[in-house]
Amino acid sequence: MSDVELGIFLSGGIDSAIVAKIASQHYGSGKIKAFTIGFDGEYNEDEINDASQTAKILGLEHIYKKITFSDFLTTLEETTQIVEEPLATTSVIPLYYLAGMTSEYVKVVLTGQGADEPLGGYARYKGELLRDMYPAFLFKLLPYFIKLSGTKNEQLLRSAYSLSENNDIQRFIKIYTVFTPHEILKLTGIKEKLSSEAISYMYNVLGLSIKKHGVEKMMSLDMRMNLADDLLIYTDKLTMHYSLEARVPMLDLELTNFIESLPYQYRLSGKQSKIIHKEYAKKILPDEIINRPKKGFQSPTKTWFKQYNSKIKKLLLSESSFTDLFDKNEVETILNQHLQGYNREKQIFLLLSMFYLLK
Numbered sequence: 001m002s003d004v005e006l007g008i009f010l011s012g013g014i015d016s017a018i019v020a021k022i023a024s025q026h027y028g029s030g031k032i033k034a035f036t037i038g039f040d041g042e043y044n045e046d047e048i049n050d051a052s053q054t055a056k057i058l059g060l061e062h063i064y065k066k067i068t069f070s071d072f073l074t075t076l077e078e079t080t081q082i083v084e085e086p087l088a089t090t091s092v093i094p095l096y097y098l099a100g101m102t103s104e105y106v107k108v109v110l111t112g113q114g115a116d117e118p119l120g121g122y123a124r125y126k127g128e129l130l131r132d133m134y135p136a137f138l139f140k141l142l143p144y145f146i147k148l149s150g151t152k153n154e155q156l157l158r159s160a161y162s163l164s165e166n167n168d169i170q171r172f173i174k175i176y177t178v179f180t181p182h183e184i185l186k187l188t189g190i191k192e193k194l195s196s197e198a199i200s201y202m203y204n205v206l207g208l209s210i211k212k213h214g215v216e217k218m219m220s221l222d223m224r225m226n227l228a229d230d231l232l233i234y235t236d237k238l239t240m241h242y243s244l245e246a247r248v249p250m251l252d253l254e255l256t257n258f259i260e261s262l263p264y265q266y267r268l269s270g271k272q273s274k275i276i277h278k279e280y281a282k283k284i285l286p287d288e289i290i291n292r293p294k295k296g297f298q299s300p301t302k303t304w305f306k307q308y309n310s311k312i313k314k315l316l317l318s319e320s321s322f323t324d325l326f327d328k329n330e331v332e333t334i335l336n337q338h339l340q341g342y343n344r345e346k347q348i349f350l351l352l353s354m355f356y357l358l359k
Contacts, residue, residue: 006108009098009246010034010060011297012050014281015112017289019249020058023110033105034060037098040068043300054289065101067094069304073311077356082241083234086353088178088346090299095238103242113231114250117222118259119277120215120268121294124175127159128215129270139164154343168208168217169199175218176226178346186330199225216264223256301345305338316351321358326351 008020024032034055038048048064055062072093079096080086102109116122131139146160162174173195174180184192202225203209208217232248239246259267259276266276281290305312313335317328331351338344 002108004107005033005105006110007033007035007102007106008060009102009109009111010036010051010055010062011112012047012054012292012295013112014278014285014290014292015115015250017054017058017112017285018281019110019112020054020060021284022249024058024060031059031061034062035098035102035105035109036062036064037094037101038064038066039094039300040066041300043303045295045298045300047295047297050292050295057286057289063101063105065097067097069308071097072299072301072304073308076352077359079238080353080356083237086350086357087230087234088350088353089230089234090301090345090349091297092234092238094297094299095235096241099239099242099244099246103239103244107243108245108247109239110247110249111235112250113235114227114248114256115274115277117219117227118256118267119274120219120264121273122222123155124158125215125218125268125273126270127163127175128213128218129268131163131214133270136166152341152343157342168214169196169203171214172199172218172221178350183330187326189327213264215268219264219267220260223260301349302343305335305345305348309335309339312348312352316355320355322355325358326354 006023008016008023010016010020020032020034034051036048036051038046046066048066051064052062054060075093075096079092082096083092120126142164143160146156151157158175161180162171165171165174177195179187181192184190199221202221203217206220206224208220212220235246262276267273268275272278278290313332316322316331316335323331334344334347334351338348
């Protein structure tokens, strides 16, 4: 319901497609406007073609725009100031452009955010299920095997770092972490201790130590911490910067309470995520939308930070308030690791955010 014309943030995935399908059934006359941001060039992260196909199938008016690395870098300072805190989430920049473009057409927009956390849409949740499937000693040996393999795969490295940890709080910190405590100490000279306190507090408030499976604990924490303090807050700040009201129907309280009441087996398995969600989608969406590979709303920063590594290095390593607080050698090490094939895009983006906050 809206007193003014509304639109939809449309990706290539099923979450926004479900919202768009149901909204269009109740919209009345005319087509709902759907908005997508893509990237100039050939990038896997670009969802314009997939979103255009969805819009055509659902009868939406599709409006889109492509941005470049130059757009990305020139607006990073402004977006950091709008959000008011450093973030490692690279989708902040495309969302800034998406909100700006959308605000030229409508005042209210629906989004598909909020389905991944309660329904097990992230790869890290399957890691929690693996801990039930294999003997504990294998996870203790995993870091050694990973080290011997010489892999640079971020998911494997993160899994090896976290899955051998039996303590829930410490394991969750390890899977969430952007910089490890050792890296934080080398970068800043400060020993990190706040994350354990924050997660422990919410863990105890929710009573997660009682009878819940590890994956349920993680999803429950993500709903109230990662989702609330990262994705939703920067979405709210960036959309309100353009006087655009973003609504999140996937997080309707009755719906999320129902989903969280379900056994986790209805939500994900070792092979599939968002099980009940996709079963519902089959009733209202065609297979070509449902069966697309998941991309996620993100920037092609993995590629960009390689292509423009020297430019970023010059920016971060120049004498400034940033280099007064962060060790230049360690910053350069992280940038070099990205060039060597390790995916350090989140770490670099976080450093860039801090750089602009300190200007």
